[in-house]
Amino acid sequence: MASLILLTCLLAPEGAHDAILNHDTLDVWRQFLTPAAGETVADAIAWVPSLHEGLIAADARQRPLFLWVMNGHPLGCT
Amino acid sequence: MAGRRSVFGNARVRELAQQFVCAADETWRLQNGTGPECRFFQTFAVKGHYKGAGGTKQGYYVVAPSGKLLASANTRAGGAIVEMLEKGLAAWRELSPADRKLPDPATFRPSHRWEHSYPERGLVLERFARDLGGTDQRWNRDHAWFTEREARSMLPLKLAPGGYTDLARPLALRLARFHLVDNVRGQTLPFAPSEIEQAEIRLTITKRDGHRIELAIRGHTHANAKGKWLLGKTDWTPTQEYPRTLTTRLLGTARYDFKVDRFTSFELIALGTRTGRTGNCGRNKKDPPATPIGFYFRLAKPGVRIAPTFLEFYPAQWVKRPQNQGYGEHH
Numbered sequence: 001m002a003s004l005i006l007l008t009c010l011l012a013p014e015g016a017h018d019a020i021l022n023h024d025t026l027d028v029w030r031q032f033l034t035p036a037a038g039e040t041v042a043d044a045i046a047w048v049p050s051l052h053e054g055l056i057a058a059d060a061r062q063r064p065l066f067l068w069v070m071n072g073h074p075l076g077c078t
Numbered sequence: 079m080a081g082r083r084s085v086f087g088n089a090r091v092r093e094l095a096q097q098f099v100c101a102a103d104e105t106w107r108l109q110n111g112t113g114p115e116c117r118f119f120q121t122f123a124v125k126g127h128y129k130g131a132g133g134t135k136q137g138y139y140v141v142a143p144s145g146k147l148l149a150s151a152n153t154r155a156g157g158a159i160v161e162m163l164e165k166g167l168a169a170w171r172e173l174s175p176a177d178r179k180l181p182d183p184a185t186f187r188p189s190h191r192w193e194h195s196y197p198e199r200g201l202v203l204e205r206f207a208r209d210l211g212g213t214d215q216r217w218n219r220d221h222a223w224f225t226e227r228e229a230r231s232m233l234p235l236k237l238a239p240g241g242y243t244d245l246a247r248p249l250a251l252r253l254a255r256f257h258l259v260d261n262v263r264g265q266t267l268p269f270a271p272s273e274i275e276q277a278e279i280r281l282t283i284t285k286r287d288g289h290r291i292e293l294a295i296r297g298h299t300h301a302n303a304k305g306k307w308l309l310g311k312t313d314w315t316p317t318q319e320y321p322r323t324l325t326t327r328l329l330g331t332a333r334y335d336f337k338v339d340r341f342t343s344f345e346l347i348a349l350g351t352r353t354g355r356t357g358n359c360g361r362n363k364k365d366p367p368a369t370p371i372g373f374y375f376r377l378a379k380p381g382v383r384i385a386p387t388f389l390e391f392y393p394a395q396w397v398k399r400p401q402n403q404g405y406g407e408h409h
Contacts (some may be wrong), residue, residue: 025198033374054101059180066098
């Protein structure tokens with residue numbers, strides 16, 4: 001079922017409005033649209049979500065801070 | 079997205095990361111802002127891989143709590159990040175306690191962050207966007223925020239099967255303007271209110287079981303930007319016109335529990351078609367003009383406080399805005 005729905009989209013890329021979207025297919029779309037584990041490897045790390053909180057945590061734990069910054073929050077939209 | 083796979087897919091990077099406190103943050107604000115946290119960042123970032131004032135400071139940094147820069151890089155190569163982390167650790171081990179020491183919090187505690195507007199006890203959604211069809215596997219994530227009062231307004235007055243309500247216009251516009259946008263491959267622009275030609279979302283109770291109700295969500299949106307930027311002078315103001323459209327059909331389910339007074343589940347799928355592009359969204363003239371796109375909204379994990387990309391554009395009184403911070407100002 002999932003393959004058929006996705007194949008429909010692949011063969012008719014402009015037919016998204018005609019794609020099958022109903023309560024029976026919600027699970028299929030959820031699965032397709034949710035990133036798989038391999039796509040969210042960064043989430044395996046326990047990120048503190050801000051520089052200032054990271055500094056405080058690093059000091060408390062006596063560890064260096066590994067800071068990742070991007071245009072758009074790396075844990076949000078980039 | 080490709081960069082984070084190649085960096086964090088590297089097992090040695092993940093292994094080394096355990097020897098650090100790991101933090102992530104948004105660089106535009108940090109590199110341009112004038113508040114304490116931004117100035118603190120700029121002090122070490124200007125010594126890093128993109129030396130000097132001005133310009134992007136995207137990348138990875140190893141920093142002591144004191145603000146002393148130990149290593150930095152901006153690369154998609156996992157191996158190079160391994161080297162950076164190892165260099166940073168070695169430098170950390172050589173640091174004296176005095177050189178490690180966290181300074182007075184006044185020197186780095188922010189007076190404004192968008193996260194200060196986090197809607198306690200509200201409806202906080204995580205949103206994924208992905209192309210449908212094609213071979214490009216990229217996706218992007220964002221968050222959508224609604225206050226407790228706004229969430230409550232999504233419930234029908236008639237709390238029985240069949241009872242329904244149409245999502246209040248400001249909330250439907252919020253979804254259509256800021257969250258049903260083509261940022262699959264990179265950051266994009268929001269829509270202006272007048273560019274939303276349709277934003278109709280209905281919530282209907284399908285089941286009631288004591289203090290719990292289940293709802294079905296259905297809707298349609300259509301955004302049509304002719305190209306001219308209509309949102310005034312902001313950090314996002316583009317340098318050229320970007321005509322674009324985004325049309326969706328929405329379907330979802332939700333559960334609300336009156337004992338805890340909140341949504342206990344919320345899932346919304348939006349499928350549609352996008353046309354056009356914006357400067358940083360990763361589409362180019364070689365791409366097909368119209369392609370299918372999908373979105374998935376779900377409850378964010380508890381405690382996740384990452385501000386929506388376009389929170390500064392939410393026309394909502396509860397959003398706390400920066401004052402003279404060097405970012406987020408609209409003219």
